[in-house]
Amino acid sequence: MNRRLVHMTVRPTPARGTLLWRGLTRACAVCGQRGLTRRWVTLREDCPRCGFHFERKPGHFVGAVGISTNITFGLLLITLVAGIGIMWPDLSPAPLLLAMLPIAVLVPILFHPTAKTLWVAIDLGMKPLEAGEAVGGAEERSAK
Numbered sequence: 001m002n003r004r005l006v007h008m009t010v011r012p013t014p015a016r017g018t019l020l021w022r023g024l025t026r027a028c029a030v031c032g033q034r035g036l037t038r039r040w041v042t043l044r045e046d047c048p049r050c051g052f053h054f055e056r057k058p059g060h061f062v063g064a065v066g067i068s069t070n071i072t073f074g075l076l077l078i079t080l081v082a083g084i085g086i087m088w089p090d091l092s093p094a095p096l097l098l099a100m101l102p103i104a105v106l107v108p109i110l111f112h113p114t115a116k117t118l119w120v121a122i123d124l125g126m127k128p129l130e131a132g133e134a135v136g137g138a139e140e141r142s143a144k
């Protein structure tokens with residue numbers, strides 16, 4: 001009896017430290033490829049080298065929004081506490097608002113792609129690669 005076996009290879013998931021470093025430095029968590037954004041804020045849908053699709057399921061990037069929100073509010077809190085400490089005891093809201101407004105507006109925009117790659121890395125740490133994920137992008141296919 002002839003049976004045809006179909007083998008689907010599963011690419012090994014990198015170690016958690018590697019995943020986090022790649023996520024923090026806006027690299028592909030799977031292969032380390034850089035240059036994943038267009039115009040700084042738009043993350044490509046797939047890694048050009050390994051073909052990993054960054055949005056693993058619909059709504060995947062809600063975690064990235066959570067990371068971005070926590071970073072932004074953390075920086076706002078640090079700015080508020082430092083501002084109060086510097087101005088104490090003559091508190092005035094205007095300088096605090098002037099210092100906090102750019103943080104509230106710019107950090108979520110500029111940190112957005114990093115939050116996404118970091119979330120992809122965290123998600124991969126919790127849920128390793130499965131068969132059919134990261135099976136090779138255009139760069140890997142052209143190298144063969």
Ligand SMILES: [Zn+2]
Binds near residue numbers: 028029030032048
């Ligand atoms: Zn990749």
